[in-house]
Amino acid sequence: MAEKKIVLPHHHGNNEDYIAGLIPENNVISAVSGALKQLGDPSRLRIFWFLNHVEECVINISAAVGMSSPAVSHHLKVLKEAGLIVSRRVGKEVYYKAADTELVHSLHKSIETVGKISCPSDLPEE
Ligand SMILES: [Zn+2]
Numbered sequence: 001m002a003e004k005k006i007v008l009p010h011h012h013g014n015n016e017d018y019i020a021g022l023i024p025e026n027n028v029i030s031a032v033s034g035a036l037k038q039l040g041d042p043s044r045l046r047i048f049w050f051l052n053h054v055e056e057c058v059i060n061i062s063a064a065v066g067m068s069s070p071a072v073s074h075h076l077k078v079l080k081e082a083g084l085i086v087s088r089r090v091g092k093e094v095y096y097k098a099a100d101t102e103l104v105h106s107l108h109k110s111i112e113t114v115g116k117i118s119c120p121s122d123l124p125e126e
Helices: 015-020 026-038 042-050 058-065 070-080 102-113
Strands: 085-090 093-098
Touching: 015 042, 015 085, 042 085, 042 102, 058 070, 058 093, 070 085
Parallel strands: none
Antiparallel strands: 085 093
16 A cells, blocks of 8 residues: 655644654544544443453443443443453353453553542452
């Protein structure tokens, strides 16, 4: 694929070639934008954050976040399609947890940084 050279119209004595090359590819931006959009819903954000610390079934997630199972199921489907969580079936039960990706780890830490909350995973075991 041929790289399209970006030329900045104004010259301020900076390295314009370097600056123009900083803009990420559209597919990268789309992936990040899509993930952030899915987490723009407070309920989904709460479920996503919860699943960064535990692997749980729909019933227990519903009880933990105080929402109905159908509502939680809907959010889980969206989060899974966005690649933010994964599921595992054991018999009749399906368990959900955060995907083990760099993006998910980064979003997990971002939520805790922005929300000024401690990561339960960093606390010493009882
Ligand atoms: Zn955490």
